[in-house]
Amino acid sequence: MKRRDFLKAGTAGSAFALSGLTTLVPRLAMAATVNVNLVAEGAYKTMADGVSLFTWQFRDTGGTGPGALTSGLVVQEGDSVNVTVTNNVDRSIRFSMDGVSMSTTSSVSPGSSRTYSFTAPAAGTYMYTDNRNGEIGRAMGLAGPMVVMPADGSSRLYNGGPNFDRQYTLVMSDFDDRLNSAVENGQSYNMANYEPNYYFANGLAYPDTASDSDTLITMGVGEDVAIRFVNAGAITYPMHFHGYHVNVATRNRSPETAVISKDTVQVERDECVDIILPVAQSGIFPLHTHYVPGVTANGNYPNGGLILMSAA
Numbered sequence: 001m002k003r004r005d006f007l008k009a010g011t012a013g014s015a016f017a018l019s020g021l022t023t024l025v026p027r028l029a030m031a032a033t034v035n036v037n038l039v040a041e042g043a044y045k046t047m048a049d050g051v052s053l054f055t056w057q058f059r060d061t062g063g064t065g066p067g068a069l070t071s072g073l074v075v076q077e078g079d080s081v082n083v084t085v086t087n088n089v090d091r092s093i094r095f096s097m098d099g100v101s102m103s104t105t106s107s108v109s110p111g112s113s114r115t116y117s118f119t120a121p122a123a124g125t126y127m128y129t130d131n132r133n134g135e136i137g138r139a140m141g142l143a144g145p146m147v148v149m150p151a152d153g154s155s156r157l158y159n160g161g162p163n164f165d166r167q168y169t170l171v172m173s174d175f176d177d178r179l180n181s182a183v184e185n186g187q188s189y190n191m192a193n194y195e196p197n198y199y200f201a202n203g204l205a206y207p208d209t210a211s212d213s214d215t216l217i218t219m220g221v222g223e224d225v226a227i228r229f230v231n232a233g234a235i236t237y238p239m240h241f242h243g244y245h246v247n248v249a250t251r252n253r254s255p256e257t258a259v260i261s262k263d264t265v266q267v268e269r270d271e272c273v274d275i276i277l278p279v280a281q282s283g284i285f286p287l288h289t290h291y292v293p294g295v296t297a298n299g300n301y302p303n304g305g306l307i308l309m310s311a312a
């Protein structure tokens, strides 16, 4: 198994999530070299209401991200990571990740490539994006998650942090179709006017979220399930749980000092929030953004950032 492939559902491989296997397989601590090729490119995507939008994406030529995302990374602390970005969009971009120092902070011009190297930092959840074009890169889709697992092979959200039985990564994002058409037509767009009308978890909108193993949160009663929320959109995501209370473990890799059991977890723009969900009962419950338009597709309900959790 390539290490980058196990960002897919579950912890110990793609067979994990639905098999009922609850024992994690510890991985040996040995720093590896991880080479990744990302192509930043335009792509037309069909929305739930049939509308085709011009979007941008980072496409990982050697793998895929969770759900319908075209990129995502899972590495281990200390790994040497080399990300080569080929830029096929119409303007310069700069690959960046909060909390990670890169070998270069230079941009990539259209039509060229650049390699960004770094040593995988402390265990936790990170987001990479373009930080050259204000919020436009992210709002057009140039973003992806990076999960760093502890070097000791344990299943903890951070060193000394809470253990988990299984984990999910949920990248929340949105599109404002006026921005998409402005970029498609070479026009400018004032992000102060940004108001999205399409919403996603891992690039999927409900009901597709309920049939993908990376967004159908499958759990066992008595387990502690980690959910890594990554806000790759341009609005706030107040993630609301039915049926369960959860504990925030970290916000942007900083451990939460006063943990209060919550049924709604605010995930701000650019923020990664890791939570632990103690599975206290069986059943099927929704998990959704509490921003009401966020569970629609251009006003059609139910759609958007609506996720189902299923516990047995």
Ligand SMILES: [Cu+2]
Pocket (backbone or CB within 6 Å): 240, 242, 286, 288
């Ligand atoms: Cu609700």
